[in-house]
Amino acid sequence: MKKGKLFILIAIIMILVLLLVGFLFIRKNNKTTENTIVESIDAENLEQLNYRFFEHVTIPYDDMVYFNNIYYKQINSLDDYDAYKSKVSSLPECETNFDKNFILIIMTENISTEYFVPHKIYGENNTLYVGLIKDASINPDSNAIILEIPKSLEKENIEPYKAIDEDIPYINYKPIKELPENYTAEEAKNDNCYVTQDGGIVFNKQLAEEFINNYNTSKDAFIRIVQFSDNGEFITDVYYSSGENKFLVCRDVTRARENFTYNYYKYSNLNKETLNVGKDGSTYVYTLTDPNEGDMTLLYI
Numbered sequence: 001m002k003k004g005k006l007f008i009l010i011a012i013i014m015i016l017v018l019l020l021v022g023f024l025f026i027r028k029n030n031k032t033t034e035n036t037i038v039e040s041i042d043a044e045n046l047e048q049l050n051y052r053f054f055e056h057v058t059i060p061y062d063d064m065v066y067f068n069n070i071y072y073k074q075i076n077s078l079d080d081y082d083a084y085k086s087k088v089s090s091l092p093e094c095e096t097n098f099d100k101n102f103i104l105i106i107m108t109e110n111i112s113t114e115y116f117v118p119h120k121i122y123g124e125n126n127t128l129y130v131g132l133i134k135d136a137s138i139n140p141d142s143n144a145i146i147l148e149i150p151k152s153l154e155k156e157n158i159e160p161y162k163a164i165d166e167d168i169p170y171i172n173y174k175p176i177k178e179l180p181e182n183y184t185a186e187e188a189k190n191d192n193c194y195v196t197q198d199g200g201i202v203f204n205k206q207l208a209e210e211f212i213n214n215y216n217t218s219k220d221a222f223i224r225i226v227q228f229s230d231n232g233e234f235i236t237d238v239y240y241s242s243g244e245n246k247f248l249v250c251r252d253v254t255r256a257r258e259n260f261t262y263n264y265y266k267y268s269n270l271n272k273e274t275l276n277v278g279k280d281g282s283t284y285v286y287t288l289t290d291p292n293e294g295d296m297t298l299l300y301i
Helices: 002-036 044-047 080-086 185-190 205-216
Strands: 039-041 050-054 065-067 070-075 101-107 115-122 127-134 144-150 156-164 194-197 202-203 222-230 232-241 246-252 264-267 267-278 281-290 293-298
Touching: 002 115, 039 065, 065 156, 070 080, 070 156, 101 156, 115 144, 127 144, 185 194, 185 202, 185 222, 194 205, 205 222, 205 293, 264 281, 264 293
Parallel strands: 127 156, 156 264, 194 222
Antiparallel strands: 039 115, 050 144, 065 070, 070 101, 101 144, 115 127, 194 202, 222 232, 232 246, 246 264, 267 281, 281 293
């Protein structure tokens, strides 16, 4: 009888332990899921979005937020929209249901941000990211967008950025967004980056030479360039796809400029020029070019 009672007691204890472990496991998983859920609208389901193009003549700089070379204004009600229309007369009549959506008015003013079309919109933590790609076939001549966004995606902060319709492959490198805010030259050197500093100081020069050699021999290639200067720290990731002969680029200026973070580019050519240095010396300058992008100087070798 005593053995039976002991067996029952042990069984009850085991069941309670299992229940406790199960509860903690579910709680942990729920917490992890909650922290990593990213609500998004991307190129595959952009039909969920309403957006219209229009032309602006002047930008009301004092009543717009400037971020990543893009101007935007959030509108939450019809009254706000009508009030803003008094500043921007080219705004079309409002058709938004503000019970379900809010509006983002986006304006641009230079070649680096022309032909913009909404591509990927997602919320992460307390920030709404609005990715805009260049597509002259959809938006050939408008420099402003009225974008309706579901209120379920509304966040405390908004970050519009220049996007591309492809992801940069990261092999043996951390994704650029995972790099620490205080990223030192020593860390960059140890992480296999091509590092430059004022005064002509260069680390891992062989990585630049290897990248150019792979390009010249039609091999896929990746390089992370970290530049330290009096103007701040700039990080540039470049992936060359030999099969499609294109360059996918992400430039991170979060450590150098306010109101700038990550912007993405796609280039079709890598030009080489020779610069004369001193009496007998010379150096090669490699610049990325594309008809739809501004030129980007990449390497001095």
